[in-house]
Amino acid sequence: MVSLPQISRIAGIAGITALAAAILPVKAEAQAVVNSPAPQFTAVDSHGKTHSLSDYRGKYVVLEWHNQGCPYTKKHYVTGNMQSLQKEWTAKGVVWFTVISSAPRQQGYVTDEEENFYLEEMHAVPTAVLMDAQGNLGHLYGAKTTPEMYVIDPQGKLIYEGAIDNQPTIDMNDIEGADNYVSDALTAAMAGKTVENPYTRPYGCSVKYAD
Amino acid sequence: MRRTFAIFAPLLLYVLAQPALGASNSADAAHLHVELVFPHSQLYPGGSNEAGLYFKLEPGWHVYWVNAGDSGEPPRISWTLPDGLTAGAIGFPAPSRLPLGPLMDFGYENEVLFPFSFQVADGVKQGPATLQAKVNWLVCREVCIPGKAELDENVELLRTAPMPVAVSGPDQALWDRLANRLPQALPAGDEAIFQQTSTGFRLAVATGRRESRAEFFPEDQNILSDPAPQPVTPTTTGLILDLTKDPNLQANPAQLKGVLELAGGRNYLIAATPGTIAPLPPAFSMLGLARIAGLAFLGGLLLNLMPCVFPVLFLKGLALCQCGVEERHKLRTHGFVYAGGILVSFWALVAALLGLRAAGATLGWGFQFQSPVFLSLMALLLFFLGLSLAGQFEIGLTLTSAGGSLAAKQGYAGSFFTGVLAVVVATPCTAPFMGAAIGYALAQPAAITFAVFTALALGLAAPYVALTLQPAWTRLLPKPGVWMDVLKQAVSVPIFATVIWLAWVVAQAYGAALLAVLLSGFLMLAVAGWFLGRWPAKRWATAVAVPILIAVAVVSVAAPKEFASSPAESSAQPEMSGAAAPASWQPWSADAVQHALAAGGPVFVDFTASWCLSCQVNERVALDKPDVMQAFGEKDVALFRADWTREDPAITQALTALGRSGVPVYALYTPGQSTPQLLPQVLTPGIVIDALSRLPQAATPTNAGPSNK
Numbered sequence: 001m002v003s004l005p006q007i008s009r010i011a012g013i014a015g016i017t018a019l020a021a022a023i024l025p026v027k028a029e030a031q032a033v034v035n036s037p038a039p040q041f042t043a044v045d046s047h048g049k050t051h052s053l054s055d056y057r058g059k060y061v062v063l064e065w066h067n068q069g070c071p072y073t074k075k076h077y078v079t080g081n082m083q084s085l086q087k088e089w090t091a092k093g094v095v096w097f098t099v100i101s102s103a104p105r106q107q108g109y110v111t112d113e114e115e116n117f118y119l120e121e122m123h124a125v126p127t128a129v130l131m132d133a134q135g136n137l138g139h140l141y142g143a144k145t146t147p148e149m150y151v152i153d154p155q156g157k158l159i160y161e162g163a164i165d166n167q168p169t170i171d172m173n174d175i176e177g178a179d180n181y182v183s184d185a186l187t188a189a190m191a192g193k194t195v196e197n198p199y200t201r202p203y204g205c206s207v208k209y210a211d
Numbered sequence: 212m213r214r215t216f217a218i219f220a221p222l223l224l225y226v227l228a229q230p231a232l233g234a235s236n237s238a239d240a241a242h243l244h245v246e247l248v249f250p251h252s253q254l255y256p257g258g259s260n261e262a263g264l265y266f267k268l269e270p271g272w273h274v275y276w277v278n279a280g281d282s283g284e285p286p287r288i289s290w291t292l293p294d295g296l297t298a299g300a301i302g303f304p305a306p307s308r309l310p311l312g313p314l315m316d317f318g319y320e321n322e323v324l325f326p327f328s329f330q331v332a333d334g335v336k337q338g339p340a341t342l343q344a345k346v347n348w349l350v351c352r353e354v355c356i357p358g359k360a361e362l363d364e365n366v367e368l369l370r371t372a373p374m375p376v377a378v379s380g381p382d383q384a385l386w387d388r389l390a391n392r393l394p395q396a397l398p399a400g401d402e403a404i405f406q407q408t409s410t411g412f413r414l415a416v417a418t419g420r421r422e423s424r425a426e427f428f429p430e431d432q433n434i435l436s437d438p439a440p441q442p443v444t445p446t447t448t449g450l451i452l453d454l455t456k457d458p459n460l461q462a463n464p465a466q467l468k469g470v471l472e473l474a475g476g477r478n479y480l481i482a483a484t485p486g487t488i489a490p491l492p493p494a495f496s497m498l499g500l501a502r503i504a505g506l507a508f509l510g511g512l513l514l515n516l517m518p519c520v521f522p523v524l525f526l527k528g529l530a531l532c533q534c535g536v537e538e539r540h541k542l543r544t545h546g547f548v549y550a551g552g553i554l555v556s557f558w559a560l561v562a563a564l565l566g567l568r569a570a571g572a573t574l575g576w577g578f579q580f581q582s583p584v585f586l587s588l589m590a591l592l593l594f595f596l597g598l599s600l601a602g603q604f605e606i607g608l609t610l611t612s613a614g615g616s617l618a619a620k621q622g623y624a625g626s627f628f629t630g631v632l633a634v635v636v637a638t639p640c641t642a643p644f645m646g647a648a649i650g651y652a653l654a655q656p657a658a659i660t661f662a663v664f665t666a667l668a669l670g671l672a673a674p675y676v677a678l679t680l681q682p683a684w685t686r687l688l689p690k691p692g693v694w695m696d697v698l699k700q701a702v703s704v705p706i707f708a709t710v711i712w713l714a715w716v717v718a719q720a721y722g723a724a725l726l727a728v729l730l731s732g733f734l735m736l737a738v739a740g741w742f743l744g745r746w747p748a749k750r751w752a753t754a755v756a757v758p759i760l761i762a763v764a765v766v767s768v769a770a771p772k773e774f775a776s777s778p779a780e781s782s783a784q785p786e787m788s789g790a791a792a793p794a795s796w797q798p799w800s801a802d803a804v805q806h807a808l809a810a811g812g813p814v815f816v817d818f819t820a821s822w823c824l825s826c827q828v829n830e831r832v833a834l835d836k837p838d839v840m841q842a843f844g845e846k847d848v849a850l851f852r853a854d855w856t857r858e859d860p861a862i863t864q865a866l867t868a869l870g871r872s873g874v875p876v877y878a879l880y881t882p883g884q885s886t887p888q889l890l891p892q893v894l895t896p897g898i899v900i901d902a903l904s905r906l907p908q909a910a911t912p913t914n915a916g917p918s919n920k
Contacts, residue, residue, distance in 0.1 A: 069354065071355065107354045142458075144281040144282055198461075200433075201432040205355045206282035206311050206355075207314070
């Protein structure tokens with residue numbers, strides 16, 4: 001036999017539940033949005049060392065998504081363009097991470113030794129290569145293509161996301177005279193100016209995430 | 212060794228992808244066959260001079276649309292042509308969505324023909340000619356392989372159209388099959404508009420018939436999130452697509468261009484312009500309905516506390532006390548009858564509202580308060596009731612003396628009509644939970660609307676019903692006595708207060724003349740009441756009082772037409788802004804808001820009405836306070852008051868666009884953001900100042916909106 005105190009108690013709980021359900025917000029996915037704080041991450045590099053974005057607060061950080069089999073990536077590596085960018089900016093104190101998000105058995109996937117060998121052969125000098133075969137870092141940043149570039153300022157804000165330059169081709173002749181967006185962003189930010197093109201459409205092969 | 216091979220294998224592949232050589236109009240390359248298609252081999256000035264670039268692809272491999280999506284590049288063709296001949300750009304047939312894990316590309320699988328045409332100048336050199344094309348493409352499956360080919364086509368150039376009509380070449384069949392897949396222009400009379408939402412855009416396309424399937428391919432990159440699903444809502448004249456925007460989108464596009472693919476192979480080129488799309492009824496779900504019904508119930512409960520309803524509840528509580536000695540089941544029945552009165556009047560109200568809505572009137576909740584006749588009658592009724600409570604006379608005494616059974620019936624009827632009264636007075640006091648529930652419910656099919664309003668009605672009735680259900684509480688009720696009379700008279704005070712409020716609304720909205728008529732009506736009521744009270748239970752007294760009452764009612768129905776005047780100034784304009792209040796309220800109009808937003812400053816809109824008590828309270832307590840006005844001034848906020856006291860379709864439409872159906876609504880527009888922030892319906896100065904503090908600082912003095920500093 002249900003009495004009113006019981007009814008009112010049940011009604012009260014039901015009411016509060018309904019209220020809570022109505023107010024409960026939908027949790028949004030983490031996304032890298034320009035001029036917002038860059039998503040925090042922790043990843044392991046090709047020498048087994050762990051890096052976190054928070055370790056590098058106070059420095060500029062560049063993330064370069066990479067797939068050595070992709071013609072667009074090759075355009076920048078075979079010509080030495082990417083290596084010279086890495087050299088130029090790491091010399092100025094920028095932390096440069098090459099990120100490989102290709103899943104095992106997909107194009108661009110390499111083991112640690114293979115990647116280290118590749119770096120030697122290509123004379124590439126990033127600060128480290130983050131091995132992201134699970135694709136976590138790629139999904140966190142919404143990386144779509146290789147190459148795709150992200151620039152994070154010393155305060156942790158994402159100031160550039162998108163293509164490496166304004167020539168979305170595989171033609172190696174197009175490197176000369178191209179407007180390099182990464183250099184533009186770093187130059188502007190280091191001079192205290194706002195980045196002119198903070199978001200451009202990246203070009204390249206799609207990142208080879210696991211299916 | 213393997214590593215070296217791993218480095219050079221891609222390079223090898225690259226070499227293999229080098230152009231296929233040879234003077235041919237087709238080539239086989241990695242994973243595809245590319246060909247120039249010429250349905251007619253004779254080109255002449257003024258002719259159609261059509262041609263196409265054809266790809267036949269291996270299964271699983273694809274080439275790309277003009278906007279390739281998240282990755283990829285469309286094919287390109289460059290020509291070496293004889294003098295007098297120019298080639299037009301290639302056209303892109305309607306693409307398909309090509310999902311790639313978390314990414315989405317747009318392109319073509321199997322085979323595709325890109326049509327184009329040549330322009331032949333009049334002075335062209337006649338005779339055979341060779342057209343040379345360099346074609347570049349990117350063909351992908353899981354990996355991408357760039358390719359190129361050099362193709363030639365031998366044609367004949369003529370100065371005039373040949374006689375007889377040009378002979379069809381061998382490519383005619385291929386041309387006929389594939390050249391007609393270009394998207395068409397939207398038929399005349401159909402239109403496409405888009406509206407920003409918090410997550411992206413809503414694209415409404417009217418094609419004249421109900422559409423249930425569609426895909427939209429944006430022409431411009433970086434506007435939409437390519438992989439996001441595009442839920443389709445069919446409408447009677449077309450459809451509405453919900454598009455998710457690219458999270459990095461900085462500024463909203465002036466036009467939304469792209470290809471819309473509909474069922475049945477219809478593909479249209481869309482250039483949607485910004486506009487307002489009527490809000491859709493959200494998809495029906497039991498959980499959603501349960502949630503909204505729960506909110507409505509809570510809203511109903513809360514309504515009992517609003518100054519509109521409280522006096523009525525007092526009345527009922529009083530009546531409860533009087534019948535505290537009755538049996539439990541009679542009490543319960545009274546409770547249910549009261550609830551029944553509330554339910555029935557809610558249903559009647561909603562039925563009327565839906566009927567009027569169907570008839571095309573733009574009305575909202577609380578609409579009845581926009582009628583001066585209703586306001587007058589309401590005030591008169593409550594005044595009469597107040598007189599009775601104050602003790603001038605007893606209602607129903609005449610009938611009660613006629614028979615005991617009638618007394619019992621009168622009791623139930625009394626409960627029923629008390630319920631009706633509660634509803635009638637409660638509707639414009641949109642309590643915090645009610646705004647969303649009503650907005651949702653009124654947009655739904657009738658059955659759902661009624662379900663939600665039933666929940667609301669039950670919430671409103673619940674406290675009293677709870678009282679009648681719980682026997683223990685009845686024991687708590689004090690025994691009948693003289694105190695009941697005192698309490699009854701005391702309750703007349705909030706009733707008279709409500710009367711004053713209604714009279715104020717009438718004066719505000721319809722002028723002092725109508726107020727004078729109303730007050731005269733009060734006088735006549737007092738006279739009638741005196742007759743009823745001086746000679747209680749006498750037939751003749753009733754016979755005198757009733758005509759007076761009828762006359763008063765008739766006059767108050769007819770009077771507004773004669774005496775109502777538009778307010779000389781709306782209640783929204785404070786007389787003067789003191790030195791301490793830098794911002795002042797402007798009357799609302801959609802254009803003025805747009806203008807102010809375009810000037811770069813934030814905009815605050817107060818949707819209010821004289822008859823909306825919570826609006827008035829919020830304005831006095833929160834909006835017109837000096838520190839809040841100061842905060843408005845500091846942020847250079849343009850202030851607008853939308854006065855909905857009298858029916859205003861423009862305001863009703865603006866409320867609907869915000870998903871609301873009643874007032875108060877407080878909208879804070881930030882420049883650069885597509886949708887405004889809606890503040891809660893119960894305002895405090897803290898809430899307003901807090902919302903303002905989250906605005907970006909006013910940039911430059913030139914940003915000042917219409918408000919003066």
